[in-house]
Amino acid sequence: MxxxxxxxxxxxxxxxxxxxxxxxxxxxxxxxxxxxxxxxxxxxxxxxxxxxxxxxxxxxxxxxxxxxxxxxxxxxxxxxxxxxxxxxxxxxxxxxxxxxxxxxxxxxxxxxxxxxxxxxxxxxxxxxxSPSTTTLAVVLAPLMDLLDLQRVSLTASLAVSAQGREAVSELARQTAELLNVRPLEPKFFDRQMAFNLLAQVGKPDEQGHTLLEKRLVRELRQVMARPSLKISVTCIQAPVFFGDSYSVTLQSASEIDLAKINAALEDAPGIELVEAGDYPTPVGDAVGQDVVYVGRVRHGVDDLSELNLWLTSDNVRKGxxxxxxxxxxxxxxxxx
Amino acid sequence: MxxxxxxxxxxxxxxxxxxxxxxxxxxxxxxxxxxxxxxxxxxxxxxxxxxxxxxxxxxxxxxxxxxxxxxxxxxxxxxxxxxxxxxxxxxxxxxxxxxxxxxxxxxxxxxxxxxxxxxxxxxxxxxxxSPSTTTLAVVLAPLMDLLDLQRVSLTASLAVSAQGREAVSELARQTAELLNVRPLEPKFFDRQMAFNLLAQVGKPDEQGHTLLEKRLVRELRQVMARPSLKISVTCIQAPVFFGDSYSVTLQSASEIDLAKINAALEDAPGIELVEAGDYPTPVGDAVGQDVVYVGRVRHGVDDLSELNLWLTSDNVRKGxxxxxxxxxxxxxxxxx
The missing domain is CATH 3.40.50.720 (NAD(P)-binding Rossmann-like Domain)
Incomplete structure (x- = not known):
């Protein structure tokens, strides 16, 4: 052998x-x-x-x-x-x-x-x-036993590098043009990407969902073995070169013990939990790293059955x- | 008189x-x-x-x-x-x-x-x-009769101008430094803001919520006259000069009629609804305008009792x- x-x-x-x-x-x-x-x-x-x-x-x-x-x-x-x-x-x-x-x-x-x-x-x-599924699954997996999970709501702010090298060059070029007060000529993106947010990544279907959003729902349900999990998702394009970020809200059927959540995240493989009060960023933390960074772990504003998280990971590498x-x-x- | x-x-x-x-x-x-x-x-x-x-x-x-x-x-x-x-x-x-x-x-x-x-x-x-409450209230008001609203989940991507002129200059300065491969020296923001996302705007309290997030929940409940409305909120700082953006999910107790939602948004004062398939951006649409732009009006991925929206408005002006x-x-x- x-x-x-x-x-x-x-x-x-x-x-x-x-x-x-x-x-x-x-x-x-x-x-x-x-x-x-x-x-x-x-x-x-x-x-x-x-x-x-x-x-x-x-x-x-x-x-x-x-x-x-x-x-x-x-x-x-x-x-x-x-x-x-x-x-x-x-x-x-x-x-x-x-x-x-x-x-x-x-x-x-x-x-x-x-x-x-x-x-x-x-x-x-x-x-x-997909990088979004991978990132979310790494973080949800250790929490599943601690939540009676009813719904995942998330807004994914994606880096331009997910669309390849041309997208990276275009963000740099557009930014330089704007800083030098030259006329902006979008090429790869169909409008200004620099200092802007694009609410749709790829073409939407008849129902308004993009392929990325549907792929995330389908894959996440499969990886988590929860075929009917409710997942609300919006994927947007942020003027960030590398590193995707996720604003995530998990709804549980019952009160969530934050101390247990923090302990589980601390112990889980593939995760770096930043300390309370701080938060990770794509540029400062995630890029080039082998883990998903997690921060802003908190309940809802007077809702103890809600868990909020902020995740960021290197979309090309970890994702x-x-x-x-x-x-x-x-x-x-x-x-x- | x-x-x-x-x-x-x-x-x-x-x-x-x-x-x-x-x-x-x-x-x-x-x-x-x-x-x-x-x-x-x-x-x-x-x-x-x-x-x-x-x-x-x-x-x-x-x-x-x-x-x-x-x-x-x-x-x-x-x-x-x-x-x-x-x-x-x-x-x-x-x-x-x-x-x-x-x-x-x-x-x-x-x-x-x-x-x-x-x-x-x-x-x-x-x-x-606050600009966030104003923007959301303008859009939620005409929809209240069409939804049995259970929860609002939102991620607000805020422009740096909300923090004043110094924040605007710092985003420009940081961006120029990075494009010119000069060492980055954050001053107003405590870390790199250019080409990055900061998951927290202002200091969090013991529970992890920022003042902005608590203010939004408190004000929105009051303006909508729904004192116990569940609102999940994360406010993040985006590398955008002007114009706030909101990824919003509304959960209703029953199926939502999208045609009626679109008609109500079309008729309502203070709103510009962009056509299906398109989406508004802070830079391209909202800045300098007197209306809240609304796009990406859609159900959830196989969830007809969920309504998703993307909003953007001039935080200084309309907000x-x-x-x-x-x-x-x-x-x-x-x-x-």
Whole structure:
């Protein structure tokens, strides 16, 4: 039995893919050969790994039987086209696109529902959920026994980096133009993003919900194994480069013991609880970190059955790439 | 009976006071003599009114019997020191500080509870609520008959201008420093405000609630005449210069008819409803406007008894100064 496995990362040139490769190296994941893949437009460039530049090749031409595990971090279309081809060739899949059906590729956040992994048989497909789902699941999981949870209400203030490098450049460019009193010409965003808030991320459906909002509700219910949990959600775009933030209200059917909540958050894996009176910020705390920061833990204003929290996490790292690597670490014994 | 009244504006050099003077001029409010007042630090400067620069004098030395109405826009301490002195001298008071007790100075938003004004006898004291209360009350008022309202959950993303000119300069300065890769030195804010979100505006109490959050709950219950309405609130500071935004979820005991909600919002005074699929932004819509912009009107994701809204309004203008002037317009017949 080999002590390392051969791996493919699809979407290696994107923000999540590149961070994923970096985390695999940082955590010394036992990789034999690493294959970096991307769509034809991005192939040809290279990504650093263990002091070398690894050439990125076209996913279309890749023979998945050469690897035991593939991370899909290139978006829904690529996952829908190639994930089955991978498993047909005996290669297991960790998918970050949200495109694979839950029946085939269950959504898993190690801190919340790692037990689901025990049921997988290789070559398996497993989904690493959206950054919002991951962040919320990490924090809700240790609280479920302490609440008779009736409803989650949340406003997610998302960083522009979730939309890729172009969005990051555009926020910087717009900001510089405004500070220099030059006329603003929105390109990537359809209006002024600098010093502004956009109340909708992506196109809404007939009912007014965006794909992100529906994905969060669907995934969170699945990860928390609460298929009919009421979740009120609004995702907005904030003029922040990296790090998502969440204003969360949990309604319980009975009074909530804050001391127990704080103790549970203090003990739980994947969480850094900031001290009472203080609060974490995306820029000052979350960015580059492996944990979800939690602060402003409090009841409602005269409502003891309400729990309010403020969460912030690195959307690219903790929200996406690290969760996928954590899944791989839990699954590797089945793949070696 | 005179066709004009003499007026004092206290806090005339602040962002709200200056806007208030501007709105009095724009709306041709029938003013005999306008007295501009401020604390000793700000006295001596001047503020433009009808083509002239009006000198700002010290409030300590002012004889309130010279005016029939005084707007207090200088903060809680000044209102607590001088509002009674004004009414004792026969001068009615419109207070924007939130410091006067509700029994003496009821909170009023013309679009929501103008009927309260009928009970006032001069010299009266009336409160113009916080920008958040004003904005929410304008929008909730026309919906109350269409909902069996159980709870309001909201995250308010506040502009830095609510904290005055220093906060505005600091956001600009911090942003320029970061774009020029110079070391960041927070002064007004205790940490990086540019490209960041601060989850707490002001110091929290023992329970973790800020004054702003408690004020909003208290005032909104009063204006809506719903003393035990459940209101979940988090106020955060966004890197936005002007214009507050609100992500709002309303829970009703029964199914909500969206067509009726939209029709009511369309007809209501003080509201601009943007078309379905679009959304308003603070910078692009609200700033400088006399209405609250409403968008993203939708049910919950598979919850028809939930109503979600996105609101944005000019916090200085619609949220504060204009509301006070609207109150004066409704009350002037009693003062002439």
């Amino acid at each position: 080999s002590q390392s496995i051969d791996i493919a990362v699809i979407g290696a040139t994107g923000t999540v893919g590149e961070t994923l490769v970096q985390i695999l190296e940082e955590r010394d994941f036992p990789i034999g050969t690493l294959h970096l893949l991307a769509s034809s437009e991005s192939a040809g460039s290279s990504v650093p790994y263990r002091g070398k530049n690894v050439r990125v090749r076209e996913v279309d031409e890749f023979d998945f039987s050469k690897v035991q595990l593939a991370f899909f971090a290139a978006g829904p279309a690529v996952s829908l086209s190639f994930a089955s081809r991978a498993t047909d060739a005996g290669c297991s899949v960790i998918d970050l696109s949200g495109a694979l059906p839950a029946e085939k590729a269950p959504q898993v956040v190690p801190e919340a529902n790692a037990q689901v992994l025990a049921g997988l048989k290789k070559p398996f497909q497993v989904s690493s959920p 996406a790439a690290l969760n996928a690597v954590q899944l791989a670490e839990l699954l590797i014994k089945d793949l070696l | 005179s066709q004009s009244i003499d007026i004092a504006v206290i806090g005339a050099t602040g962002t709200v006071g200056e806007t208030l003077v501007q709105i009095l001029e724009e709306r041709d409010f029938p003013i005999g003599t306008l007295h501009l007042l401020a604390s000793s630090e700000s006295a001596g400067s001047s503020v433009p009114y009808r083509g002239k620069n009006v000198r700002v004098r010290e409030v300590d030395e002012f004889d309130f019997s010279k005016v029939q109405l005084a707007f207090f826009a200088a903060g809680p301490a000044v209102s607590l020191s001088f509002a009674s002195r004004a009414t004792d001298a026969g001068c009615s008071v419109i207070d924007l500080s939130g410091a006067l007790p509700a029994e003496k100075a009821p909170q009023v938003v013309p679009e929501a509870n103008a009927q309260v004004l009928a009970g006032l006898k001069k010299p009266f004291q009336v409160s113009s609520p 504060a100064a204009l509301n006070a002037v609207q109150l004066a317009e409704l009350l002037i017949k009693d003062l002439l």
